[in-house]
Amino acid sequence: ACTGPAAAAGGPPVRVLFVGNSYTYFNNLPEMFAHLAAAGGHAVEARMTAPGGWRLKDHWDKGEAPSMLAEAGWNYVVLQDQSTLGVSLYVEGRARVSSDEVFRPSAEQWASEIKKAGATPVFYLTWARRASPEDQDTLVHAYMSAARAAGALVSPVGIAWRLVRERHPELVLFAKDGSHPSPLGTYLAACTFYAAIFDANPDGLPGTVTGVA
Numbered sequence: 001a002c003t004g005p006a007a008a009a010g011g012p013p014v015r016v017l018f019v020g021n022s023y024t025y026f027n028n029l030p031e032m033f034a035h036l037a038a039a040g041g042h043a044v045e046a047r048m049t050a051p052g053g054w055r056l057k058d059h060w061d062k063g064e065a066p067s068m069l070a071e072a073g074w075n076y077v078v079l080q081d082q083s084t085l086g087v088s089l090y091v092e093g094r095a096r097v098s099s100d101e102v103f104r105p106s107a108e109q110w111a112s113e114i115k116k117a118g119a120t121p122v123f124y125l126t127w128a129r130r131a132s133p134e135d136q137d138t139l140v141h142a143y144m145s146a147a148r149a150a151g152a153l154v155s156p157v158g159i160a161w162r163l164v165r166e167r168h169p170e171l172v173l174f175a176k177d178g179s180h181p182s183p184l185g186t187y188l189a190a191c192t193f194y195a196a197i198f199d200a201n202p203d204g205l206p207g208t209v210t211g212v213a
Contacts, residue, residue, distance in 0.1 A: 011043075015073050016197070017119075018048035019065045019110070020080030023126055025050040026175070027186035028212055033193045035209045042198055055086040056106035069117050076197060077114045078155070079107065080124035083179060084135075085142055097128070097135040100142035111150035121152040122196065127161040127185075130178035136162050155196040157189045164188060 014037070018030045030046035037044040049065050051058075056079055059065040069077060086102035111121040125143040128135040139158050147154045161173055173185035181189065187209065191202040 013043040013045040014075050014197070016044060016046045016076045016078060017065075017068060017074050018046065018050065018078045018080070018124075019056070019059050019063075020048070020050045020078065020124060021054045021082060022050065022052045022180060023083060024048055024078075024080050024124070025052075026180045027183045029186050029189055029193075031211045032186055032190040032209050035211060036190050036194050036202065036205050037198070039206050040194065040198065040200060040202070050080075053082060055082045055102065056080075056110055057086060057102060060106060060109060066113075069113060069119075074114075074117065074119040076120050076122050076153075077110075077117075078122045078124050078193070079110050079114075079152075080126060081107070083126060083129065085139070097132070097138045097142075100138075100146070103142055104146055107146040108150055111146070111152050115151075121147075121150060122193075123147045123152055123154045124189075124193075125154055125156045125158045127158040127173075130174045133162070133165070153196055155189075155193045157192045160188055160192045161185065 016030070018024050025048060030048045034044040034046045049059070049063060049068060051063070054063065081103045084097045085100050107123070114121040123143045123146060126139060128139060136158055143154060164171055164173060171184060172182050173188060175182050191205065194200065194202045194205065
């Protein structure tokens with residue numbers, strides 16, 4: 001169940017910091033999420049730090065995220081790692097997800113600091129690349145096990161993507177590169193964050209969102 005400031009509409013804006021990379025900044029996921037939240041009656045102030053290809057480890061070692069976290073008033077901090085969890089493995093030319101050995105320590109480190117700052121960590125469970133759908137189980141295990149250990153929320157975006165790919169293959173979630181999200185893929189991610197943070201069904205929210213690309 002959702003607890004804290006996101007549980008009730010009509011109060012001060014819910015402040016959400018997104019820490020990630022291009023899977024976050026493509027199609028401006030934070031702004032799309034904020035627009036959908038507003039349509040559902042929840043005021044949201046969302047910011048992001050999302051250099052392309054960065055891991056959570058990079059954000060900790062050299063990014064601006066730690067100083068942004070130190071700002072007072074965040075309610076939720078979203079954590080999104082690199083698409084293959086920071087480990088480079090190629091099989092027959094395809095990037096594969098093989099291990100959480102880089103992701104897990106950074107995930108635990110970040111979740112601990114976020115809780116110390118009085119916010120709730122939210123893991124952005126990403127999707128497998130189009131050419132490697134079998135990697136989704138590895139991603140699910142990595143993010144879910146880290147979240148259980150940290151007492152964090154999970155936005156199960158990759159699970160939602162898998163369901164849509166199975167049930168509605170006519171919907172194009174990927175950009176042409178087979179890795180990044182199309183606008184529709186980002187919209188599905190935003191709906192999943194709405195459900196995770198507000199513990200509410202996104203059914204009935206606007207089907208079109210406009211804003212800064």
